[in-house]
Amino acid sequence: MSALIEFRDVCKTYQMGDTLIRAADHISLQVQEGEFVAIVGQSGSGKSTCMNIIGCLDVPTSGTYLLGGQDVGKMNKNQLAEVRNKMLGFIFQQYNLLPKLTLLENVEVPLMYAGMPKAERRERAKLALELVGLGDKLRHKPSQLSGGQQQRVSIARALAGEPAVILADEPTGALDSHTGREVLTMLQQLHAAGNTVVLITHDNSIAVQAQRIIRLEDGRVIYDGDAHDPQAVVTPGAAGLGMGREAGA
Numbered sequence: 001m002s003a004l005i006e007f008r009d010v011c012k013t014y015q016m017g018d019t020l021i022r023a024a025d026h027i028s029l030q031v032q033e034g035e036f037v038a039i040v041g042q043s044g045s046g047k048s049t050c051m052n053i054i055g056c057l058d059v060p061t062s063g064t065y066l067l068g069g070q071d072v073g074k075m076n077k078n079q080l081a082e083v084r085n086k087m088l089g090f091i092f093q094q095y096n097l098l099p100k101l102t103l104l105e106n107v108e109v110p111l112m113y114a115g116m117p118k119a120e121r122r123e124r125a126k127l128a129l130e131l132v133g134l135g136d137k138l139r140h141k142p143s144q145l146s147g148g149q150q151q152r153v154s155i156a157r158a159l160a161g162e163p164a165v166i167l168a169d170e171p172t173g174a175l176d177s178h179t180g181r182e183v184l185t186m187l188q189q190l191h192a193a194g195n196t197v198v199l200i201t202h203d204n205s206i207a208v209q210a211q212r213i214i215r216l217e218d219g220r221v222i223y224d225g226d227a228h229d230p231q232a233v234v235t236p237g238a239a240g241l242g243m244g245r246e247a248g249a
């Protein structure tokens, strides 16, 4: 069985004047189907770079990214868009809901891009919203909801297409701690139901809610293993104070 997500010696570099920035510096990793992995690190450690590569929003400068066994680096723009629509469900810090559309319509948008017929996508969107506890608000607009409810809509939107990977980028970043915990619980439930979840965060206390932690520093993997291992939350340069909240994302 090949991994669902595989980085083979992935590098992403940026030329800034005379300096070469290694945003991803020879990263190799694998995520198997059904795992719940947190990619964690301080600001500038390379999380967004990895997220963009995993999400097929960007390709490596060198090395190979395989998603479901397919070499993403060899795809053209159309193929990338198709893989994105069919294989990935995105959850962002800022929800990215369309204010003029109802919740139902918001959840339908990616299904429409994936070419799903109207009746089927309506049904799927309804089921996904019911699953996140918003089945009684299908015709509401996002502005009528709290932040936590809006994030649940974005979770429904990510789920509705039954993606191979749910990719959540700082999903609790805009929420108070109580609501943030609810969103994390929902991600844990999705994992328990068999989904593959990749969570990107700068916050150790959030990362430890996953099953496995991949810690980045300066574009490199410095820890990859059990989220409950004390080593998983040791932040180098922070005098071993692992559970601290780091600034920025």
Ligand SMILES: Nc1ncnc2c1ncn2[C@@H]1O[C@H](COP(=O)(O)OP(=O)(O)O)[C@@H](O)[C@H]1O
Binding pocket: 014, 016, 021, 022, 023, 041, 042, 043, 044, 045, 046, 047, 048, 049, 050, 249
């Ligand atoms: N488009 C870009 N151009 C130049 N440098 C970039 C670009 N994107 C990211 N970087 C640099 O790459 C490094 C990793 O950035 P990033 O992946 O955004 O980290 P994180 O999300 O963990 O904060 C940082 O040093 C950042 O300044």
Ligand SMILES: [Mg+2]
Binding pocket: 047, 048, 049, 249
């Ligand atoms: Mg970032």
